[in-house]
Amino acid sequence: MNLVPVSVGDYRRIAERKLPRFLFDYVDGGAYGEVTLARNVADFAGIVPRQRVMRDVSSVETSTRLAGTDCAMPLALAPVGMGGMLARRAEIQAKRAADAAGVPFTLSTVSICSLEEIAAVSDRPFWFQLYMLRDRGVVTEILDRAWAVGVRTLVFTVDLAVVGERYRDIRNGIAGGTGRWGQLRSGPLSYLSHPRWLWDVGVTGKPHTFGNLAAYVPAATNPTQYREWVGRQFDASVTWEDIAWLRQQWKGQLIIKGVLSPEDGIAAARAGADAVIVSNHGGRQLDGVASSISMLPQLREAVPDTVSVLMDGGVRSGLDMFRAVALGADGVMIGRPWAYAVAARGEAGVSAMLTAFAREMSVAMALCGVTSVADISRDLVALEGDNR
Numbered sequence: 001m002n003l004v005p006v007s008v009g010d011y012r013r014i015a016e017r018k019l020p021r022f023l024f025d026y027v028d029g030g031a032y033g034e035v036t037l038a039r040n041v042a043d044f045a046g047i048v049p050r051q052r053v054m055r056d057v058s059s060v061e062t063s064t065r066l067a068g069t070d071c072a073m074p075l076a077l078a079p080v081g082m083g084g085m086l087a088r089r090a091e092i093q094a095k096r097a098a099d100a101a102g103v104p105f106t107l108s109t110v111s112i113c114s115l116e117e118i119a120a121v122s123d124r125p126f127w128f129q130l131y132m133l134r135d136r137g138v139v140t141e142i143l144d145r146a147w148a149v150g151v152r153t154l155v156f157t158v159d160l161a162v163v164g165e166r167y168r169d170i171r172n173g174i175a176g177g178t179g180r181w182g183q184l185r186s187g188p189l190s191y192l193s194h195p196r197w198l199w200d201v202g203v204t205g206k207p208h209t210f211g212n213l214a215a216y217v218p219a220a221t222n223p224t225q226y227r228e229w230v231g232r233q234f235d236a237s238v239t240w241e242d243i244a245w246l247r248q249q250w251k252g253q254l255i256i257k258g259v260l261s262p263e264d265g266i267a268a269a270r271a272g273a274d275a276v277i278v279s280n281h282g283g284r285q286l287d288g289v290a291s292s293i294s295m296l297p298q299l300r301e302a303v304p305d306t307v308s309v310l311m312d313g314g315v316r317s318g319l320d321m322f323r324a325v326a327l328g329a330d331g332v333m334i335g336r337p338w339a340y341a342v343a344a345r346g347e348a349g350v351s352a353m354l355t356a357f358a359r360e361m362s363v364a365m366a367l368c369g370v371t372s373v374a375d376i377s378r379d380l381v382a383l384e385g386d387n388r
Helices: 008-018 021-028 035-046 090-101 115-119 136-148 167-171 180-186 188-192 195-203 223-233 240-249 262-270 292-302 318-326 336-367
Strands: 047-049 064-066 069-071 075-077 127-130 153-157 253-259 275-278 308-312 331-334 381-383
Touching: 008 021, 008 336, 021 167, 021 336, 035 047, 035 292, 047 318, 069 075, 075 090, 075 336, 090 115, 090 336, 115 136, 127 136, 136 240, 188 195, 240 253, 240 262, 253 262, 253 308, 262 275, 262 292, 275 292, 292 308, 292 318, 318 331, 318 336, 331 336
Parallel strands: 075 331, 127 153, 153 253, 253 275, 275 308, 308 331
Antiparallel strands: 047 381, 064 069
């Protein structure tokens, strides 16, 4: 019997069946023993909504504004590297779904589809994510390209001075694994065992290049070669002074992604960030660190009110979105959820998932007695152990 997907978990199960093992593990996995990966999700369960009854909730409005962008709900699609390997030109499909839902789509530096391809989808602006590469000339060129196609919100990732140890990727042979088993799990046999993916992505989803980087790595012919180049480009010497330099180059909204301490939040604000994203990179970098949601209140308290605070990591429903806003987030970003959905059902899957998030957010607001995002406050949730 085919599963009718309702939750993110449903889409995950379908994606696991449809994708070659190495690709599913790339999206699904985290660093080391994946403690933080699990913690990101589990810690939401400890945030207890406070139900309120007998309030007029006949008209609930989930719309808000994130980093200068009007949104139908406090949510944006996070950047997902190699997203276009999950379904045919998947970033394009996700952009269409995000446009229809009225939320921002964020394109990754290491996307399969290019800035120019995404800009051609519609006139609705999208966000773009970038790393600080060793070659600052490449950075400025990419920034110019982004601006030229209408990007006005830059999401700059700062928690990748070095790449975390991701055991699943190593086992599968796509991150340093060279054994025969790793080659089998990520090679032709894996493709042939997933014929629908092979046709949809492997045959009709070409080119399999990192569209934003093709001009800088002309000899690369597949995502693995691009990944190796990007890995060499990560600059471990980057400091907040480099972010100040970036602020001078970029005249639009600047969001710093990968902040997990109040001190770094304050430093990001001083460097000129318009917003920060509380994030541990989805548990893919330093395993064992705190969940993003547990650090959110401290970050919100530390940074100036003029700096927006978003969070990502572990958001799996509209109820989680409500919880995050109640703890001080202006909004959330979701990565794995849309990756699972596009792998499972393409654009239609992402659209259905976003519709579910909006509905779940609306229900949570109504049952907690509020009708607008601005009315969601800290007193609408309790932490486990609080007096309720």
